[in-house]
Structures are given as C-alpha cells and as structure tokens.
Amino acid sequence: MPDDNRLYSYSAVLMGSPILLKLFTHDDALASRVFRLIKQYENLLTVNRAQSQVMDINHAAGKHPVAVSRPVFELIRCAKAASQCKDSAFNLAIGPLVKRWKIGFHGDSVPPANDIAALLRLTDPADVVLDEAHCSVMLLKPGMAIDLGAIAKGYIADRVRDFLRQEGTECALINLGGNIQTLGSPHGGWSVGLKKPFAGDELIGALTVENRSVVTSGIYERYFEHNGKRYHHILDPRSGYPLDNELDSVTIVSKESIDGDIWTTLMYGMGVEKGCAVLHARPDIEAIFVTKTKEVVLSSARHFRFTLLDNCYRVTDSIA
C-alpha cells in the first residue's frame, strides 16, 4: 500500500461499457497501456463487429474449422466447459438468440415463438468442436454463433490485473462495467458499491474486499419493455427467453474475475435456494443475491464484509 493515499481515476469507453481504472500513482502512460490491452482483447473477442477471431469462427459455421490464437482458444475451451456443467444456464453457443433478440442494442424485439424454437436448435455447446493440436474451433451447423459476452469481461479483468502486477503495481482496481478486479489492499480494503436495481447510481450496500474480484449481473442494465413486460439480456438456454425468476441481480466475489463472470450466469439459472446449496461445496466462490422482494442473501461472507446502506432491504445469511 503506497504512503501517498491519493487515488487517481482513469476512464474510457470500450466494449460498449464504461471502463474505470484506479491507481495510487499518477501515471497516464500506464493507464493508456491498460486501455490498449483491453482494446486488443476486444478486437480478438468481440461479436459486435464484422471481424474478430470469434467472428471468423462464426462466419465459418457449418463450413470449416478456424485456427485462433492460444488465449482465444483457451477462453472458448473454458466457456464450453462452463456450458456443459450439470444444470448450467451458461451457454457459449447462445449467439443466434442474442443476435435475434438484440437486447441492449438498436432494433430489439420479441421474436415469434417458432423463430426461437428454430434458433434453439443452433445452440448446442457440443456442436462447438475444439481441436487442441491445431488450436482451431469449428461450429458444426450453419447459423451457429459463439457469444462470449458472459465471460470475456471477467477474463480481460484478470489479464489487466496480471499486467499491472507485472508492471510492479501493488494496489489498483479495474472496473469493466460490472466486472471489478482488485489488486492489493488499500487501508481497510477496497469498497465496492452494490447497485440498487432500476435506481440509477443509488446503492443497496457496500462490500469491502482485498485481492478479490466482484462481478455483478442484473436484469436492470440491459433490457427493454414490450406490452408491459420486461425482457432482459440473460437468456435461458433451455427456453430461449430471458431467465425469469426471483432475482434482480447476482454478485459473485471470487479470486478470479472469469469465475465471477461464469458463476453470475450459473447462479442466475439456479436461483437463491439451489445456488446457495451448490456454493456450499465451493468456499472460493461467494454470492450475493438481490431478490425482487428486496432481500439480500449472502451465500457466505468469508472473503468480504457487507454493509447495508438502504433500509428498504433485509440481509439474510444462507441457510444452506
């Protein structure tokens, strides 16, 4: 922890998200290198432009395998493994549905049920075939598409942390728009706000963490309303519709941000009760569930402290 307590903030917009870097040194050059690193990963992984390594794979769906760089291959391997876990709501092959719904993008709409049924047939993770020796990926059916939107920010947050550590930085925070990774511990730890759903910048509470990632996924950032019903961007890979349950948001506290990103989606699919039961066997992954009935449920709180700031909410410990 540096003697000078001043915190310097640097911001950018990348991956369609506000990016915030906090350092204890005034270092424009280091901040620029961090933003450049994020940009490089965005260029490899984005599906929001015509070209990237992931788009090369998607364009070749049903035709041929595509060789990619080792980090892209490893990230896809990890995303496929998460998709094939028991009862997983995570699916790296969800791309055709994401593109059809366009939630969070211009032109969003509720697709006809027969469109959803047809697109669901293009989302089997087993149809994403990895070839270790050639470092290549093939999508077996035409129209298939990989989407790493639920994992890539976590992966990139970890790479930023590694880069800063390698540069000799002892204490820093990177926020990739809901994906926070921290390095070191300023006096008393890092304080991270837990947002109140549908209430702008208002907070439900604050977490204090050291050397941990804090990832939040919610239904209140990217959504649209149609005929009085709200449609948010976390899709249920079984039905093809937005996941509909008791949750407004899930936050995961973990060492690696990639785990936080994956587990927010897994927990979204399981809900509070099953999620807490599953996390019982994973002391390294901790969840904070915020329900529509204004409950804040902590699966455990070994690696963070939570302070409630809004008395409309009640904090409950998991009974699992």
Ligand code: FAD
């Ligand atoms: P998470 O809950 O972590 O993930 C939700 C996202 O994952 C969805 O938006 C969808 O993309 C995908 N998804 C939905 N359901 C599932 C599921 N069941 N399993 C797996 N994945 C699912 N946004 C822009 O507006 N413009 C951009 O140019 C842009 N570029 C981006 C480039 C990159 C490299 C990345 C990683 C993201 C980019 N984004 C962009 C944001 C992106 O579209 C997602 O909205 C964002 O990644 C969602 O992150 P999250 O943490 O809010 O949600």
Ligand code: MG
């Ligand atoms: Mg995620």
